[in-house]
């Protein structure tokens with residue numbers, strides 16, 4: 001697919017954009033390399049990381065020195081894990097970016113008879129605006145439900161006969177909780193699909209089954225980034241497998257520490273549709289695994305097995321083993337009696353310590369839950385974690401959840 005005439009033509013267009021960008025001219029001059037002129041040459045250039053981009057925007061605020069041409073839209077990442085990164089588009093870039101969503105909605109099996117619901121305030125995040133605009137332009141009924149209580153949003157879902165809800169996994173779970181407090185079973189609403197993004201949760205099996213049970217709807221995982229655009233969507237016919245919009249990205253999976261292709265490693269993207277702020281060989285920091293089997297949907301796209309497996313910068317090393325917080329999250333969501341939780345990493349002179357702060361479900365016995373989690377955790381992960389059952393409710397999230405926290409040295 002990477003050899004297709006379409007991708008080659010898009011890559012050549014991207015190379016022209018690089019040659020108009022001060023950032024890229026200076027970068028290649030420092031590298032002592034000529035600017036790439038085609039796809040083959042792009043693939044031979046060094047990768048670039050978020051740190052390089054954030055530094056450039058810090059030195060030349062607000063947009064840095066990448067943009068060339070007339071900017072009409074600007075979006076910003078949430079910056080939950082460090083400095084937020086802004087990314088700008090021209091009108092033409094934006095139009096091309098919306099067309100990626102058409103591909104993703106088709107993979108998700110969304111049609112014109114669906115009604116889409118966006119239960120959050122849009123803010124500067126790219127994903128919400130692009131998903132909403134792409135859907136309305138395709139003739140799909142959409143409601144932006146920012147600035148409302150969760151209760152009012154649930155009533156709106158009922159009143160409008162909503163069939164698809166787009167949210168973070170955490171917020172979809174919170175909606176189910178609030179619905180149950182109101183005596184409303186979300187099963188009785190026409191919602192048939194949850195498109196969930198912003199966190200790894202939709203591909204965490206235990207959380208996913210909680211959500212599917214609570215809503216009586218199919219969970220579809222989606223991922224995208226402000227600096228790249230919308231990237232992938234879970235196949236409606238193949239749970240756990242995400243297809244990448246490979247007509248719009250050159251995707252590579254590389255060893256996080258080397259420029260070498262691997263089956264499981266870091267996702268490296270070259271977005272082909274955004275020319276005002278061109279980007280090549282971007283190390284996303286997302287860990288993914290290539291899915292090599294043929295999909296029942298018949299699509300011949302590069303696919304990921306199990307969505308985003310974790311973030312490189314979140315990895316924990318305990319007793320010489322790499323542990324992703326997602327593994328702990330998956331285990332925690334599989335424990336009955338857990339309503340919400342937080343994973344805290346406490347630095348210490350030996351190995352870091354883990355503390356699990358847990359909010360119990362109303363009907364569960366806190367002492368028993370504490371004992372069960374303490375011993376179950378040790379059995380599952382082969383090291384001990386402190387377990388604290390909190391009486392005060394933990395935070396619920398409308399946007400990206402922050403369940404995993406590294407505490408400072410105290």
Ligand SMILES: [Zn+2]
Nearest residue numbers: 235238295297
């Ligand atoms: Zn498929």
